[in-house]
Amino acid sequence: MATFKAIRIDKADKGTTAALTQFDDAELMDGDVTVRVEWSTLNYKDGLALTGKAPVVRRFPMIAGIDLAGTVEQSSHPDWKAGDKVVCNGWGMGETHLGAYAEKARVKGDWLVRLPDGISARDAMAIGTAGYTAMLSVLALEDHGVTPKSGPIVVTGAAGGVGSVATAVLSKLGYHVIASTGRQAEAAYLKGLGAAEVIDRSGLTVPVKPLAKERWAGGVDSVGSTTLANMLSMTKYGGAVAACGLAAGMDLPSSVAPFILRGVCLIGIDSVMCPIERRKRAWSRLASDLDKAKLADITHEIGLDEAISYGPKILAGEVRGRIVVKIV
Known part of the structure; x- marks a missing residue:
């Protein structure tokens, strides 16, 4: 056998x-x-x-x-x-x-x-589900109408797999990326990927206010829990956050305030059962919008x-x- x-x-x-x-x-x-x-x-x-x-x-x-x-x-x-x-x-x-x-x-x-042409098998796995999920998140923000002119985009867990690819792709597309991380030693790494700012994640783990000062037009979150709740409370009017992870937990200690007072949209990103046509779209965009040199880095x-x-x-x-x- x-x-x-x-x-x-x-x-x-x-x-x-x-x-x-x-x-x-x-x-x-x-x-x-x-x-x-x-x-x-x-x-x-x-x-x-x-x-x-x-x-x-x-x-x-x-x-x-x-x-x-x-x-x-x-x-x-x-x-x-x-x-x-x-x-x-x-x-x-x-x-x-x-x-x-x-x-x-x-x-x-x-x-x-x-x-796709231009992506080797090794490149595809350097991207992997983390990078493919990051691109699904970017597509979701674009489909919602969030553009570089809308304002900054925050990326949580920025030094991780999803966050690294999201930071690289969004910066290449012209967005002002605010990278949130608990590892400040990675600031140079994140700026090398294109982050315009690097902030400590502690600012997103404080007790959540129903509405906080507006800071960004949208975000990509792979952390969940209090971090996601704070992101929502700080999102500008009409903005959107793509949620694709739960590293800090599955709970969401938020309120309806961001949704009904600022028109914020929370977009769930599922990579596991995502329809095949959207998968093809994501992989096609990764071939064109992800800097291969940054991927190697x-x-x-x-x-x-x-x-x-x-x-x-x-x-x-x-x-x-x-x-x-x-x-x-």
Whole structure:
């Protein structure tokens, strides 16, 4: 029976275990496309799965990893043939469907996006779900009518994966980006990505007022909780905030005041089940609006055998920018 290398998560007496091992082809789940995985990445959700800190994994055994980029090996799907270069984000990979930390993956062809011209498989995973989510957030702000002329944009968790890409993309598009971080040592890094200002996150973790002084036209938030509530209270009339993360918690200690007195819009960003056409739009825009030199600057490469040890690091906020995982 053929096997391949994978990070396997199993149920344990207390929580879960994660180990790099050999996985049987026969255990692969249903799908009409088999992909030779070349690169994956490390996202916050991957950290949760690898450490068992949250019930991200909902079937066992599981192969971790919510993102992949690679080459189609076999396909019975009409849109794909052997040799096609593809990227796949979300759709329950690493949660309910066997994921990307493996040399092989079998998925539904409807989940795949063709790698855009100018983006390599490694680049795609340097972007990963974090960067793709950042672009979905930018698209949401644009669709709401928030432009560079509207005023500053605040990005929270700015030194993380989502925040780094959001900062780089928004600055390239001409926005005045205010980067919020709890790591002031990263100020030079953030300004290198294009941030016009760097502020300490402590200003967004204070007790929330229904309405505070207007500071920005919108924002991209990957933190949630009190941070998001304060962002909303400080958003200018008619502005919008794209919420795409919950690193600080799922609660939202806010009020209706920003919404009914300033017409602020809170836009939820879901990357997992996002419709395929919007995914294609996001990846197309990433190909044109993300500076590849800046992407290289924010990216660190590790091997598959190192991924498990990096799980606790990303949860502790010790990871800057993006981590790519070399599979083969």
